[in-house]
Amino acid sequence: MRPLTEREIRASFINCSKGEAKRAGVPRDLPDQPWGDLDFLGWRDPGAPERAYLVAERDGALVGVALRVTSGAARGFTARSMCSFCLTTHTNGGVALMSARRTGEAGRQGNSVGQYLCADLACSLYLRGGKEAAGSGVIDESLTLEDKLARTRTNLYAFLDKVAARPE
Numbered sequence: 001m002r003p004l005t006e007r008e009i010r011a012s013f014i015n016c017s018k019g020e021a022k023r024a025g026v027p028r029d030l031p032d033q034p035w036g037d038l039d040f041l042g043w044r045d046p047g048a049p050e051r052a053y054l055v056a057e058r059d060g061a062l063v064g065v066a067l068r069v070t071s072g073a074a075r076g077f078t079a080r081s082m083c084s085f086c087l088t089t090h091t092n093g094g095v096a097l098m099s100a101r102r103t104g105e106a107g108r109q110g111n112s113v114g115q116y117l118c119a120d121l122a123c124s125l126y127l128r129g130g131k132e133a134a135g136s137g138v139i140d141e142s143l144t145l146e147d148k149l150a151r152t153r154t155n156l157y158a159f160l161d162k163v164a165a166r167p168e
């Protein structure tokens with residue numbers, strides 16, 4: 001994706017208040033992010049570990065989502081969990097349940113969408129081999145990187161659709 005500025009990131013959030021967007025801990029090393037290898041920018045709030053954020057580019061527009069980290073999904077030392085975006089499997093809490101408040105009326109009523117995701121939101125790097133998951137890693141399958149990236153994008157967009165779904 002193209003490099004983003006702090007201002008763009010703060011303006012992109014669709015599911016939090018202006019105040020929350022202003023207070024969000026944005027990565028300090030934005031210029032050093034591996035933008036060319038990122039399908040989306042995801043990070044844990046350096047000042048509040050239970051908060052995480054992701055910003056994706058969709059149809060030329062930025063979509064930012066504030067997430068709350070509900071749990072590390074480590075159910076046991078050898079338990080494996082899979083990220084629902086990139087399908088990388090991790091052990092030892094490398095996957096966390098993250099929930100996003102839905103937009104609009106649904107969000108005001110307390111509805112959220114939860115997904116198990118790479119705890120550091122570095123899906124893009126796991127897929128490209130820039131980062132290795134502890135213990136397990138990307139499942140061995142015959143898909144090309146291109147196909148895996150497309151699948152990750154599909155999963156990500158489906159999540160964004162759930163977060164921003166209009167009330168029925």
Ligand SMILES: [Zn+2]
Pocket residue numbers: 083084085086087088117118121122123126
């Ligand atoms: Zn992932």
